[in-house]
Amino acid sequence: MARPRAFDPAATLRKAMMVFWERGYFNSSIDDIVAATGVSRYGLYDIHENKRGLFLAALDHYYATIFEPMLAPVTKPDAGLAEIRDYFGVLLHYARKPGGGIGCLMCNSASEVAPFDRDVAARVRNFQDNARQAFRRALVNARRKGEIGQGIDPARHADFLTGALQTVWLLARSSAGSKVIANHIAVTLATLDKQG
Template identity: 50%
Template sequence: MARTREFDPATALDAAMKVFWRNGYYATSIEDLVEATGVSRYGLYGVYENKHGLFLAALDHYMTTVVGELASVLHQQDASLDAIKNFVSRLGEFAAKPSGRIGCLLWNTASEVAPHDKVAARKVAEFRTYLSTGFEAALCTAVARGELSGGFDSKREADFLAGVVQTLAALARSHAEPRVITNFVSVSLGTLV
């Protein structure tokens, strides 16, 4: 007779995501995950196979919850210059707060795990593409509305802005002073002319 699952995988996944986000992949032990989720090692392995499987599921969960909530504004049909400025400014404000010092799970993964893990690297690349295409669409709308000059290179700027988002996460994770983060955001948004 099959045993019934005694935990909610979605709740456990959310808790695991937060541990990986705070500690990183390599510094997170299975014991950390058991403690945070309240689920035994065998329960977690029964659903996710191993720590790596749980980590990849946590990255997907991060994309659909945290990233989906924040970056979806760039993918709205009427997104334009204001949407970009608000999005980047919000990220900068978060990065400057003590709670923002954990950075971004996907960008943290880009430097910690992706160089050694093809699946994680693919997820990071998908995130970068998601950001770039959102920025590019909003920039094209801004050009069409006359908010930016007709010769504005939307693709080039979109790639730059995706890099800005990645750098903001690195600044936050390295505990840069709020002034540094504010200045970085201000100069970066100054390219939108």
């Protein structure tokens, strides 16, 4: 009969996710994760096999517990311009917080790890695709309701907004400052203003 685990796997995964989020994949050692979680490497490997397996689980956890809840208002069937504006307002709020300089784990991983790991690249693509689809639906709704100009192509603008959300976190990670981030978001949202 197997012994019950002496640690909470979900809480351990959250702590490991924070290590990867703050330090990056390549700059995080198993010793760093052991120190942060209080779980031995054998305990970690019993569940996740190795550091890479733990990182993939951390990306999935980030997606489910951080990204999806933040994007949820934009994914509502009747979402429109207000939800897009609110989403970028939430990004600005988090980017301005003291811990905002760690950016977004998915965005960080897009440049750090995805070029070298197809499973990470697939998770990053899923993150981007779901953001793009949510923005596109909301833009279609906004155009139908007359909230944005008829000249805005929802598919093209959804690509733009997906890039803009990633840029917010790149700026936050680079310590660009909250004024630069606020200006970036203001100009991004101004592209949705009705002309004339």
